[in-house]
Amino acid sequence: MGKFKIPSIPPTTNKTIRFPNDVIEEVEKAIQGKECNFSAFVIAAVRSALEDIKEN
Numbered sequence: 001m002g003k004f005k006i007p008s009i010p011p012t013t014n015k016t017i018r019f020p021n022d023v024i025e026e027v028e029k030a031i032q033g034k035e036c037n038f039s040a041f042v043i044a045a046v047r048s049a050l051e052d053i054k055e056n
Contacts, residue, residue, distance in 0.1 A: 019027075024038075031041050 027038060027041055031038065
């Protein structure tokens, strides 16, 4: 059996960005009822976009 490792929280920096209202509404609908918050969704989306850029 593998050893359990307590996860660490990565260092973060606060950034203020503006989203169009329709994008906010769509994200909130997408995460409704799921164990995800707006920030986690945006971080995952940005990481996915960065990965796409690296591949091209």
